[in-house]
Amino acid sequence: MIRYYRELTRLEMEQTDRERTIVLIPLGALEQHGNQAPLGTDGLIADVMPRYLKEEIEKVDPDFPMLIFPTIPVGLSMEHLNFCGSISFKPDTYYHMLYDIGESLARHGFRKLAFLVCHGGNAPTAQILSRQLRCDFGILPFVLSCGAFGHPDVKATVSPGNVWDFHGGEMETSMVMAIDPSLVKLDTAEAGIPTAFVGNKSLMPYGSVALNWMGEDWRTADGRPIGIGGDPSGATAEKGEIILRTSARELVQGLLEIRDFKLSGDDSSVK
Ligand SMILES: [Zn+2]
Numbered sequence: 001m002i003r004y005y006r007e008l009t010r011l012e013m014e015q016t017d018r019e020r021t022i023v024l025i026p027l028g029a030l031e032q033h034g035n036q037a038p039l040g041t042d043g044l045i046a047d048v049m050p051r052y053l054k055e056e057i058e059k060v061d062p063d064f065p066m067l068i069f070p071t072i073p074v075g076l077s078m079e080h081l082n083f084c085g086s087i088s089f090k091p092d093t094y095y096h097m098l099y100d101i102g103e104s105l106a107r108h109g110f111r112k113l114a115f116l117v118c119h120g121g122n123a124p125t126a127q128i129l130s131r132q133l134r135c136d137f138g139i140l141p142f143v144l145s146c147g148a149f150g151h152p153d154v155k156a157t158v159s160p161g162n163v164w165d166f167h168g169g170e171m172e173t174s175m176v177m178a179i180d181p182s183l184v185k186l187d188t189a190e191a192g193i194p195t196a197f198v199g200n201k202s203l204m205p206y207g208s209v210a211l212n213w214m215g216e217d218w219r220t221a222d223g224r225p226i227g228i229g230g231d232p233s234g235a236t237a238e239k240g241e242i243i244l245r246t247s248a249r250e251l252v253q254g255l256l257e258i259r260d261f262k263l264s265g266d267d268s269s270v271k
Helices: 010-014 041-060 091-107 120-137 170-179 237-260
Strands: 002-004 022-027 066-068 112-117 140-145
Touching: 002 041, 022 041, 022 091, 022 237, 041 066, 041 112, 041 170, 041 237, 091 112, 091 120, 112 120, 112 237, 120 140, 140 237, 170 237
Parallel strands: 002 066, 022 066, 022 112, 112 140
Antiparallel strands: none
């Protein structure tokens, strides 16, 4: 059964098979998403994705053993601090805050954690943290990506010519519109492109040869920092629903395999 961590009583938690139960920890962020989308875009997506996951997984396994942890609303967003309203942990603060949550869960006997990364900037911390938690406590911390942005159905939601769609662009704005259209002010939207990188064949703001980007690298056509990648103007709630639903479906198989995952020789001293 999939339940919400904070709704359980202590007695219910004591009765939970903690060795088998996956704790899903959604990692959000509180940072600018352009003129048109809310600061809490990533946190809003992190809040709803577990509900989509619950609906999709329960079609396959109504007794799926998972607890949904409260969304961590702030993440690692220093690349956006020069834009009004963005809030960031420093890397060591973020790491240690998540480490303490992982340690507490391990103390209570949970073995399977799943960090649901809903802001790309949180991914490196989730990865090194997971390795350290595994090393220190012998638990299994998995890292899940919240958005299936490479899936053909998701790519098909992006308007033709919108080649830089990424942070705060058409896809993310569409997802917020699917959650609550009143939170998006689409008439204020402006497109952003990484002007310094346009024309490069290899060096990009991400990929195999990359400069770790800052929000101000993303500019409007006339050179003003806008801090988003892509053109949100084609965003719709219908597109957002496709992206959220597809992203959830794409995680189902992985979560089923996490449910069944055992290291061979798992009863040995090497975990
Ligand atoms: Zn975002």
